[in-house]
Every structure is written in C-alpha cells, then in structure tokens.
Amino acid sequence: MQTSLNYILNEGLSLGLIQIDMNYNIVSINSFVKRHLKRDWKGLIGQNIFKMFPDICSRKKESYIHKVIEDGQANILSPFIHKYIIPFDIVKKNIVLPMMQETRIYPLHEDSIQTGALIIIRDMTEQILNENEIASLNMDLNAIRKVNQLIVKADGREELLNGVCSILINETDSLLVWIAELSDFGDIFVPIICKGEQSEIFMESVSSQPYLMPGLDITRHVIKTGEMAVSFRLENDPEFEKWWGFCKDIACQSTLALPVKCQGKVEYILHIHRHEEKSISQEILDLFSELANDISFCLDQFYNKEVRLEAEAILRTEKERLRITLRGIGDGVIATDKYGSVVLLNKVAEELTGWTEEEATGRHIGEVFHIINEYTRKPCFSPVQNVLKTGSIIGLANHTTLIARDGVERIIADSGAPIRDDYGQIIGVVLVFRDITQQSKMEKEMLKMQRLESIGLLAGGIAHDFNNILSVITGNISFAMTRWPNDAELQEVFSDVEAATHRAKDLTHQLLTFAKGGAPIKKIISIDGIIRESAKFVARGSNVRIIFNEPVDLKSTSADQGQISQVIQNLVLNAVQAMPEGGEISIDTANIEVQEEDGMPIKPGSYIKITIQDNGMGISSKHMEKIFDPFFTTKQKGSGLGLATAFSIVKRHQGHISVKSIQGEVTTFEVYLPSVEEMASDIIQKEINSHQGKGKILVMDDEEPLCKLLDRMLQKLGYNAHFANNGQEAIIKYQEEFNRNSPYDLVILDLTVPGGMGGKEAIKHLKEIDPNVKAVVSSGYSNDPVMANYLDYGFSGVMPKPVSMTEIVHLLKSILEQ
Amino acid sequence: MTDKIEDDKLDERSFDIIKEVINMGLGEAADALSQLVNARVIIKVPDVHIMDIKKAKTYIKNEVENLGIYIAQDFTGIIEGKTLLFYTQECGISLLNTIYGDKKKVQGITETGISTLNEIGNIIMVSYISAISNFIDGKIKFSIPNVSLEVSTLYFENLLNEMEELDKAIVVKNEMSIKSENIQGYLFVLLSFKNFLVVVKNLQKRVLGK
Structure with a gap:
C-alpha cells in the first residue's frame, strides 16, 4: 500500500512535491520536480533547500517555509501574489517562461511530532496565461464596445480619434496610443494625438526628430500595404529596425500599427504600444483589426455626412440663388412636380395669380393657374399636362387669359418646359408667363389707329375727288340756272340740286377735316373754361345735368382751342344722346403723369386727363372696337364722324382718347392731352405787357x-x-x-x-x-x-x-x- | 458550572476578552496582508457573535445570499476545533479586482483568483487562531486547509453539519478594504471549538489571572 502510494505520489501527480526536514534539507522530490529541474536531481537530496534554490531567499519567500517549520502553520501561496516559490522554467514555442505556481506548504508530523514540511507545487502557468488572455480579450472587447458606443455618438473626427486613444489607454493593456495623420499626397504623416503616461516622452522624440519619415518605418509599412503591422522589440526584425531605434526611450515591447481608412484610402495610422514581448494572440490582433475597421467605418460615415452636408449646403445655396433669381425676374414662374402639384411660385406669379407661394404649394396647378380663352371664355388645356405628355417645351395659345384668385383677368403670354433629373426623367414642369394685358391693349390701340389712319387716307382721297366732282356739279348747276332763269320749275329743281351739293360739300369738308385737314393751331391755353363752356353749350336745352370736378392747379396745355372745344362738344353730345331720359354727366379733369409701364399709346410725361362719364345706356362690347371709326353710328341721324373727329383731333395733339363702358350702366371717355408747366394766364399777361x-x-x-x-x-x-x-x-x-x-x-x-x-x-x-x-x-x-x-x-x-x-x-x- | 456555556450566561467581561483577542488577530491579519499585497489593508469587524453552531447556520444563511469561496481548517492542541472562512461572491470579486488593479478587472472568480483568495483567507484565519493560541499560551497544530469554491449549498450545509458536534462558535463578520477602496460584501470567519468553556477559561486565566 505504502509502496503503491509512494509510486502514485512520485509518478502519478501533476503536482510538484518537495519534502524537507526540520533543517530545511531536501528529503525527497517527485518526478514532476525532477523533470522541471535544470540540473541533475540527485545532487539536491540532502541539500538545504535555500542553497539549492537561492531564488527563494533573493525573492524573500523563505519566511513562508520558516513559518511552517517553526510554527507548524500551513501556508498557501497564490501565483498572482508570489508568481512562484521554486524557480522552474516552462518552454512554450521556444519561449521560456517562469512557471507560475500555487504553492502549499504543510507541516509533516510523525507521531504528533513535526518532522518537516511538504511543499506542493501546482503549475498554473497555462491557467494564468489563459486567464490573462481572457482578461486581455475582455478588456479589448470592452474597449471595442466603448469605441462602438463612441462611434454612435461622436460628432466629428477629432472627438472620435481622441476618444479612441483615451479608451485604448484606459481600457486596454496598452502603454501608449497615438495616431498619425497622412497628408493628402500620402507621403507625409504627422502625429496628431498621443495618449498614455509616456506621451510626453514620445512627443519629445517626435519634436526632436524633424525628419521622422525614415524612422517610422512601421508607419510607412502600413501606408504601403494598407494592412496591420506588428513588431516586437526583441525580434530584432530588420524591417522595423529604425522603428525600435526611434522607440528606444519608450517602455514598450511591441507595437501594433493599424490603418484607419476613409473611402478605402489610408488617412490615419493608429499605433498601439504594448507590453507583450514575444507574441500577441491572434484573437487580440483580430480584435484590434476589427477596431480599426470600426473606426474606418465611422470615418466613412463622417465623410458621407460631410459630403451630404456639403451637397445640402450647395443645394440650399443653389435653391436660395434660384429663389432670389426667380423672385427677381419680371416674369411669373410656377414650378410643379410631375403630378402637377405646385412646388414653387415666384413673386410675379404671386401677384398675377393672387396666391402666395405658401398657399399655393401643394395645390394642383389648375387651382392656382386658372386660364381661359380670351374670346371663347372656355378653359384652356392645362399646359402642365401638355408638357408632361409631350415632354417638350410648349407655348400657350394666343388670347390666353389668366384669372387671378380675386377674379382679375390678365392676358398672358406663357411657355412651359419639363424639369428633368440627372437621368433625364421628367420630375416636374416649369411655367413662365407674363402679363401682356397692356401690351395687348397697346397693340389693339395701334391697330385701331392704323386702321383709322387708313380709313382717313381713304376717306380723304374720296372726299378730295368727290369735292372736285361736286365742284363740277355746282358750277354746272350755277350755269344751268343762268341759262334758264325764267323756268320756275327748273329753277326749283336746280336750287334743290344746288342745296344738296352744298350739303354734300359740307360733308366732304368734315371728312377732309377728319382725314388730313384741321392741323391744330396750338397755343398755350387753360382748358377748364373751354371744357365748361363747350359742355354747357351742347347740353343746353336737354335735361342732363353736368357735374364738373377740376383741381385748382390744373395745368395748361398747348392745343387748338377750337378743336379741343369740338372734341368736348362731340363727347358731351354723345353722352347727352346716350341719356334720352336725362341724367348726369360728370366731367373730371386732373393732372397726371403717364409712365412707360402704363402701357398707353402716348409718350410718358405730364398730361391733363379729362374724364367724361355718363350713366346712359352704355356701349356694347361689339361696338367698342368700332366706336371711333368714321361713319360708324348707332343713331338714325348721326353722321358717324363725331367721335372719329374727336379721335383724330386728340391724336393730332399727341394725346390719347379711350373709352370704357358697362352696357346699360355707364360710359366713360378719357382724353389725355399733354400739359405744359407754363400757365396760360401768365403768358397772356406777359405777352400783352x-x-x-x-x-x-x-x-x-x-x-x-x-x-x-x-x-x-x-x-x-x-x-x-x-x-x-x-x-x-x-x-x-x-x-x-x-x-x-x-x-x-x-x-x-x-x-x-x-x-x-x-x-x-x-x-x-x-x-x-x-x-x-x-x-x-x-x-x-x-x-x-x-x-x-x-x-x-x-x-x-x-x-x-x-x-x-x-x-x-x-x-x-x-x-x-x- | 456546566461544561457548556449558554449565550446569556457568558459574562460581559469574557465576551470583551474574546472581542479583544479577535481584534488583535485581525490586526495581525491586516499587517500580514498589507505586506503581502504591498498596500494598506484595513479590516473592520462590525459584528462578533458567540453562538451555538446550529444558530450559526441560521445566522450565516440570513446574512449571506450566495456563498462564494470557503476555506476550512481543523486545529488541535490545547484547544481543538474547526475554522471556516468564506467570502461572498461579491466580496471575492471585489477583493480580487482591488488587488489586481484596473488593468486586470475580473467579472468572475477564476482558478488564479481562488488561489489568491485562499491565501488571503488562510492568513486571516490563522491570524485569529494564532491570536487566541498566543493568549492561552498553548501550542495549536493546524491541519491541511480544505479549500473549495462553493458549488453546492448542500455541500456547504453538510460541512456545517459536521460542526454540530462542536460546542460554541465565534462568528466574526469582517469588512476589508485595500488602498482605501471600499469592498462590496463581507467575509466571515467562524471559529468553533470542541470545548468553548476551555477557551474561555484559558482566556480569563491569562487575562484576569484567575
């Protein structure tokens, strides 16, 4: 029993056993101890343990053995606190490590008398290495977890990179962590962040070596390969020889250099200085590689964010510029999306449609841009639909009227064009339109004037020839009357003919006055008196009341008094005849300034405006166009030359006459005559004096x-x-x-x-x-x-x-x- | 006087003596640990109870939700008995992390950690018994410490059952801190004696000269 027990204790245990006597001499050792000895075990037996293992005393561990021998008190020595008691080596992959031991020292007794002590050695090296690795992995994992938390909340590169260095220093077994930034050209790198107790020493080394490039060969290696580089001081790797020369003052045993990329390009190199002398587990290297990838991912996110923000800023600027441009231009602009919903409305468009951009946005174009045909009054086909359908630029049909939100109608010229995205897809439509109401009105006025001029020329020509014919008739009638003076019946016939030719002659005279005669004999006059007298003269005997409204400072005009009087008479007569049952005529005069933008067919400048308004039967729209035409009349006995002559006279005075009417209610004639600054009365007195x-x-x-x-x-x-x-x-x-x-x-x-x-x-x-x-x-x-x-x-x-x-x-x- | 002393019959002076001896023991333990970890170790004793082993079982159950590591050791000589030291899980982890420092924080108790806690536990336990031993001037021999990571409540209860044959126990609640850092949880030392009366008498004799 004892023999087999001894055998088991000697050979079968994975524990080291050293038996010593009360004099600290080694009595026996088991095979475990023998196999870990660097020397022949036989020489140990009977020798003092402290002499055989002087390391015990040099490390001041002898007291633990003394206590057992002297006090009979068992002891446990843990590997974390003591590392080991008996120095044994462990060789792992050609690396020699001291065996980490848990040592228990028990007193040995024989018949209740202590005879010595038993030292039991348990090899915990592998256990400790594993635990250390697990602990290290846990720390690194924890660091990665914190870096990932940082990645989520970091606002920018500086915060991220600083945070990463701090985490690695505080949470991992790293001695020094620093980051080099690579220049845009990839040939210069500068340390930008450094953390750790040795950061000052490191930065001193950096500042004392202005030409770092050759020294930081590990950094260059990472830039060149784009891969992680690991180097150990003890390896004496010639590739990183300069690096370790550079790091001679830095207390580290190994360095990891990791590429931190943005958009696939190395931008930073993360350097981690570690204490591992000979190897770093692949798991830890993988974790750091993953960490660098995570940081790179974050940089990509920052880059994408920067690009996005930059693009957004450019877009905002462009949008603002476009908005300002659109608001600044003189044409109305409405943009819609591809569904016809309004997305933009410039200032002019706001004015013309009566919708604000805010109100119009999101509404359908048909609601905001309500257009009809000027003459048929039927809705026009939607230009937006037309553009979306054809995909091409279109112009609006002529005579398009835009009806604003408040019901005001304006004649517009318009074009629509598709808005395309980068891929050529139509994403909306832009309508550009302008108010051409005044232009249209002017064109109509010009046409009317041209027409009247043509008619005048024609009428003048006819009148001239007709006058000659009448002269022949008149002359021959006179001759005939002298030829047969005694034929009373014939004389009566001739007299009737002569009277008729005189009336015809008067008519031709009037026609000639309208057509080409009657050039105004202008002088500076005050027309208020002329207006009053002319109007009263015409209205005399009628049951029409005339209300005058004139400013005290009415300017003078350079005009033919007689012709102007005729104009007023013709217009007032027209008004009186429009009110057979009687009524009121208001005649207002005012000094006005005509601007270019008023769109009137007269030169800009100072004018006297005479407004003659009656509340008679009005003029139908179909007659409005012809009202100034010669011989156009709706009266049975009218010559049709009254308004035509008024028009002709005013035109020869470089003035303008227009008419507005609401049938059955009111007719308003507006006469514009150029005014002069000089007062007629002053001139009179001056000239007289x-x-x-x-x-x-x-x-x-x-x-x-x-x-x-x-x-x-x-x-x-x-x-x-x-x-x-x-x-x-x-x-x-x-x-x-x-x-x-x-x-x-x-x-x-x-x-x-x-x-x-x-x-x-x-x-x-x-x-x-x-x-x-x-x-x-x-x-x-x-x-x-x-x-x-x-x-x-x-x-x-x-x-x-x-x-x-x-x-x-x-x-x-x-x-x-x- | 019977062979056994009831709680209420232990006079106040004797109780004070025991507490004083315990305090001396923890002082020695703190010194030993301070040297060991090369940092100032403070051990406070908020509670010392003298109770029957049966009551000790209930007391420990009430005080401790989860047992962690314990170390048991028999001693013989002028007084005989069994000491039992156990750490709560929280105390064990906290103690280890305080010793290891920031660089090697652990979440659980590893083999190396058990070994470390055993060494510390052994020092405390031995310090207490040695203090008593020194007072009664008698030689005490220690058996091999029985160390285990608690895996089964039953196992621990059986261990306590083994102690039922013993008389009274001194239950010491310890609160330890290293480097002035607070340590969560407590470690308990249970000193049970085959004949507590002998211990008390020896202590009285030594202290009071009776």
Missing part, C-alpha cells in the same frame, strides 16, 4: 362789334387800324395805300362775308397787287380747310374767332417780327 408794336393794319370784317373790339386791341398794342366791310373794299383800300407807297403792314381778312367777297377770294387779288402782302385769315369755323391750311391759300397766319388779346399779340409777333 411786353408787346408794343407799330404800323397800320387793315381789318376786313362785316361785323361791326368785332371791328370795334379789334380797333381797341390794336390801338392798345400800338397799331393803327383801318377797316373794310368786305373783300372788294379791302382790295380798294389796299390798292390805294400800296399806290401811295405805304402799304399796310398786315391785313386781317374774314374768311366768310355774307353777300360779299370773303377772305379766300380777296387774298388772291391782294397777292396780285402786292406779292409780299402779309395777310391773316380769320374765321369762326376753325375746321374749315382754309383755316387749317392757310399757307396753301396765301395767308401768313390764321386768327380763329373769337379772338383774344393774347392771340392777337401772338399773331402779330409771329408775323410782323419775322
């Missing part, structure tokens, strides 16, 4: 009061006036004075003298007497062709009746001072 002439003037007129008036006026102005009742008398008087070699300085001839020679005839004779005669034609009929074209008839000037002092002054100055 300043003019002082001399010479003699012959006045031919059959009306005595007028002759007296002219006598007073001319005398006041320094002239000597002579008078004649008709043309014959005037010729005689002129001849007499001419013969006396003192001809009249000026002759004023009345155009028409009932029963006598008028001015038109008299001038011919006066010209025969004196080709240089200066004569002025005077008449109350300002639209008489002779008055308008007085030069053609040999006159030097024209004096419309009634005449004012200013007009006389003006006339005399213009003729006599030439």
Whole structure:
C-alpha cells in the first residue's frame, strides 16, 4: 500500500512535491520536480533547500517555509501574489517562461511530532496565461464596445480619434496610443494625438526628430500595404529596425500599427504600444483589426455626412440663388412636380395669380393657374399636362387669359418646359408667363389707329375727288340756272340740286377735316373754361345735368382751342344722346403723369386727363372696337364722324382718347392731352405787357362789334387800324395805300362775308397787287380747310374767332417780327 | 458550572476578552496582508457573535445570499476545533479586482483568483487562531486547509453539519478594504471549538489571572 502510494505520489501527480526536514534539507522530490529541474536531481537530496534554490531567499519567500517549520502553520501561496516559490522554467514555442505556481506548504508530523514540511507545487502557468488572455480579450472587447458606443455618438473626427486613444489607454493593456495623420499626397504623416503616461516622452522624440519619415518605418509599412503591422522589440526584425531605434526611450515591447481608412484610402495610422514581448494572440490582433475597421467605418460615415452636408449646403445655396433669381425676374414662374402639384411660385406669379407661394404649394396647378380663352371664355388645356405628355417645351395659345384668385383677368403670354433629373426623367414642369394685358391693349390701340389712319387716307382721297366732282356739279348747276332763269320749275329743281351739293360739300369738308385737314393751331391755353363752356353749350336745352370736378392747379396745355372745344362738344353730345331720359354727366379733369409701364399709346410725361362719364345706356362690347371709326353710328341721324373727329383731333395733339363702358350702366371717355408747366394766364399777361408794336393794319370784317373790339386791341398794342366791310373794299383800300407807297403792314381778312367777297377770294387779288402782302385769315369755323391750311391759300397766319388779346399779340409777333 | 456555556450566561467581561483577542488577530491579519499585497489593508469587524453552531447556520444563511469561496481548517492542541472562512461572491470579486488593479478587472472568480483568495483567507484565519493560541499560551497544530469554491449549498450545509458536534462558535463578520477602496460584501470567519468553556477559561486565566 505504502509502496503503491509512494509510486502514485512520485509518478502519478501533476503536482510538484518537495519534502524537507526540520533543517530545511531536501528529503525527497517527485518526478514532476525532477523533470522541471535544470540540473541533475540527485545532487539536491540532502541539500538545504535555500542553497539549492537561492531564488527563494533573493525573492524573500523563505519566511513562508520558516513559518511552517517553526510554527507548524500551513501556508498557501497564490501565483498572482508570489508568481512562484521554486524557480522552474516552462518552454512554450521556444519561449521560456517562469512557471507560475500555487504553492502549499504543510507541516509533516510523525507521531504528533513535526518532522518537516511538504511543499506542493501546482503549475498554473497555462491557467494564468489563459486567464490573462481572457482578461486581455475582455478588456479589448470592452474597449471595442466603448469605441462602438463612441462611434454612435461622436460628432466629428477629432472627438472620435481622441476618444479612441483615451479608451485604448484606459481600457486596454496598452502603454501608449497615438495616431498619425497622412497628408493628402500620402507621403507625409504627422502625429496628431498621443495618449498614455509616456506621451510626453514620445512627443519629445517626435519634436526632436524633424525628419521622422525614415524612422517610422512601421508607419510607412502600413501606408504601403494598407494592412496591420506588428513588431516586437526583441525580434530584432530588420524591417522595423529604425522603428525600435526611434522607440528606444519608450517602455514598450511591441507595437501594433493599424490603418484607419476613409473611402478605402489610408488617412490615419493608429499605433498601439504594448507590453507583450514575444507574441500577441491572434484573437487580440483580430480584435484590434476589427477596431480599426470600426473606426474606418465611422470615418466613412463622417465623410458621407460631410459630403451630404456639403451637397445640402450647395443645394440650399443653389435653391436660395434660384429663389432670389426667380423672385427677381419680371416674369411669373410656377414650378410643379410631375403630378402637377405646385412646388414653387415666384413673386410675379404671386401677384398675377393672387396666391402666395405658401398657399399655393401643394395645390394642383389648375387651382392656382386658372386660364381661359380670351374670346371663347372656355378653359384652356392645362399646359402642365401638355408638357408632361409631350415632354417638350410648349407655348400657350394666343388670347390666353389668366384669372387671378380675386377674379382679375390678365392676358398672358406663357411657355412651359419639363424639369428633368440627372437621368433625364421628367420630375416636374416649369411655367413662365407674363402679363401682356397692356401690351395687348397697346397693340389693339395701334391697330385701331392704323386702321383709322387708313380709313382717313381713304376717306380723304374720296372726299378730295368727290369735292372736285361736286365742284363740277355746282358750277354746272350755277350755269344751268343762268341759262334758264325764267323756268320756275327748273329753277326749283336746280336750287334743290344746288342745296344738296352744298350739303354734300359740307360733308366732304368734315371728312377732309377728319382725314388730313384741321392741323391744330396750338397755343398755350387753360382748358377748364373751354371744357365748361363747350359742355354747357351742347347740353343746353336737354335735361342732363353736368357735374364738373377740376383741381385748382390744373395745368395748361398747348392745343387748338377750337378743336379741343369740338372734341368736348362731340363727347358731351354723345353722352347727352346716350341719356334720352336725362341724367348726369360728370366731367373730371386732373393732372397726371403717364409712365412707360402704363402701357398707353402716348409718350410718358405730364398730361391733363379729362374724364367724361355718363350713366346712359352704355356701349356694347361689339361696338367698342368700332366706336371711333368714321361713319360708324348707332343713331338714325348721326353722321358717324363725331367721335372719329374727336379721335383724330386728340391724336393730332399727341394725346390719347379711350373709352370704357358697362352696357346699360355707364360710359366713360378719357382724353389725355399733354400739359405744359407754363400757365396760360401768365403768358397772356406777359405777352400783352411786353408787346408794343407799330404800323397800320387793315381789318376786313362785316361785323361791326368785332371791328370795334379789334380797333381797341390794336390801338392798345400800338397799331393803327383801318377797316373794310368786305373783300372788294379791302382790295380798294389796299390798292390805294400800296399806290401811295405805304402799304399796310398786315391785313386781317374774314374768311366768310355774307353777300360779299370773303377772305379766300380777296387774298388772291391782294397777292396780285402786292406779292409780299402779309395777310391773316380769320374765321369762326376753325375746321374749315382754309383755316387749317392757310399757307396753301396765301395767308401768313390764321386768327380763329373769337379772338383774344393774347392771340392777337401772338399773331402779330409771329408775323410782323419775322 | 456546566461544561457548556449558554449565550446569556457568558459574562460581559469574557465576551470583551474574546472581542479583544479577535481584534488583535485581525490586526495581525491586516499587517500580514498589507505586506503581502504591498498596500494598506484595513479590516473592520462590525459584528462578533458567540453562538451555538446550529444558530450559526441560521445566522450565516440570513446574512449571506450566495456563498462564494470557503476555506476550512481543523486545529488541535490545547484547544481543538474547526475554522471556516468564506467570502461572498461579491466580496471575492471585489477583493480580487482591488488587488489586481484596473488593468486586470475580473467579472468572475477564476482558478488564479481562488488561489489568491485562499491565501488571503488562510492568513486571516490563522491570524485569529494564532491570536487566541498566543493568549492561552498553548501550542495549536493546524491541519491541511480544505479549500473549495462553493458549488453546492448542500455541500456547504453538510460541512456545517459536521460542526454540530462542536460546542460554541465565534462568528466574526469582517469588512476589508485595500488602498482605501471600499469592498462590496463581507467575509466571515467562524471559529468553533470542541470545548468553548476551555477557551474561555484559558482566556480569563491569562487575562484576569484567575
């Protein structure tokens, strides 16, 4: 029993047994101890344990054996605290390690007397290595877990990289952790973060070696291969020889260099300095490799985020620029998505549609952009649908009217184009449109004016020829009447024909005035009085009340007083006739400034606006276009020349006349005449006061009061006036004075003298007497062709009746001072 | 005087003597441990009870939810008995992590950890018994320590049952800290004696000269 027990204890245990006596001499050892000895075991027996294993005393572990021998007290020595008691070596893969031991020392007794002690050695090296590895793995795993937590919450590279270094230093068995950043060109790397107790030493080494490149060969290796590099100081690997030379002051035994990539390109190199002298388990290396991949993944996320943010910023800038551009341009712009929902509306579009961008966004285009045909009033086919269907740029049909949210209608010109994405797919439609209402109106006005001009030319031509024909008829009738003076019946027929030809002649005269005659004899006048008198004159006898509304500072205008009076008379007459049952006519005058953008067919500038409004029957829309056409009339007895003449007169004054009407309710005529800054009254007084002439003037007129008036006026102005009742008398008087070699300085001839020679005839004779005669034609009929074209008839000037002092002054100055 | 002393019959002075002896023991233990781990070790004793073994079983069950590591050792000589030291799991792990430091924190108790805890436990246990032994001036011999990681409550209960043959037990609740760090949990030392009266008498004799 004892023999077999001894055998088991000697050979069968994986424990080391050393028996010592009370003198610390070795009594026996078992096979486990023998096999771990570096020397021959036989020499140990009987020898003092402390002498055989001096390491025990040098490591101050002898007291634990002493206590057992001296106090009989058992002891347990753990490997973590003591490492080992008896120095044994373990060789693992050519690496020599000290055996880590749990040692128990028990007293040995024989018959209750202690005879020595038994040292039991349990090899825990493998256990400790495994535990250390597991602990290390646990720490590294924990570090990775924390790095992953950091990856989730880190906001940027700096926070991430700093955090990674701190975690690796605090949570793993690493001595120094630092990161080098690679330059954009990949040839320079600079340590940017360093953590650990030796970080100062390391950074000193870095700063003292400006040319790091050759020294950091492990870093270059990682950059070159893109793979992790591991080196151990003791390996003396020539590849990383310079590295360990560089790290001579850093207390580490191994270095891991890991590539940290962004978008597959090495950007940083993570260096981890470790204490492992000869090997680092593959599991740990894999974990660090995984860690580097995790950091790289995070950098990719940052990069993607940066790219995305950059793209978003560019997009925002572009969008803002586009928004500002769109809001700044003069055309309305509406963009929709491919379903026709509004996504953008610029400022002009807001104004034209009446929808704000905020309100319109998301609504269907048809709701916001409501268009109809100007004439048919039927909805237009959706331009958005058209673009989406055809995929091409389209223009709107003519006469498209946009109805704004508030019901205001505007004629628009528009085009639509598809919006395509990078792949050419249509993702929406953009509509660009502009308000051409004014333009359209102007075009219509221009067309109307051109038409009237053409009609005028035609009418003038016809009137001229017709006048010649009438002259032949009139002449021959006169001849016929003298041929058969005693045939009463024939005379009556001839008289009727003659009367008819006179009426026809009057008509041709009017037509000629409309067409080409009647050039305005302009002077600066205040028109408020003219308007009042002309309007009252026409309305006299009717049951129409006229309400005048005029500003006190109404400007003057340069106009032909007689013609303007005729315009007012024609317009008021039209209004009176529109209200057979009576009513009110309001006549408003105002100073206005016409701007370019008002879109009126007149030059921008200061104008007097005369608004004549009646509340009669109105004008139907179908008649509106033709209302200024000659011979267009809705009245049974009308000539159709009243409004045409008014239009013609205003146009010759560089003015404009327009009409608006709501049938059955109201008609409004607006007359624009250019205004002048100078006040007519000032000019009058100035001219009167300043003019002082001399010479003699012959006045031919059959009306005595007028002759007296002219006598007073001319005398006041320094002239000597002579008078004649008709043309014959005037010729005689002129001849007499001419013969006396003192001809009249000026002759004023009345155009028409009932029963006598008028001015038109008299001038011919006066010209025969004196080709240089200066004569002025005077008449109350300002639209008489002779008055308008007085030069053609040999006159030097024209004096419309009634005449004012200013007009006389003006006339005399213009003729006599030439 | 009977051979056995009831709780309420143990006079206050004797109890004070025992507590004083225990305190001396823990002082020695703390010194020994401080040298061992090369850091200041403080052992506090919030509770010392003298009770029957049966009551000790209940007391331990009430105090400790999960047993961790225990170490048992018989001693013979002028006084005979059994000591039992056990760590709670929390105390064991906390103690190890305090000794290992930040670099090697453990979540559980490993073989190396058991070994370390055994060494510490042995030092404490021996210190207490040695303190008593020194007082009664008698030689005490220690048997081989029986160390085990507790795997079965039954096993531990059987161990306690073995102690029922014994008389009274001194149950010491220890709270240990190293490097001024608090350690979660407690370790308990149960000193049971074959004849507690002999222990008390010897202590009284030594201390009071009676």
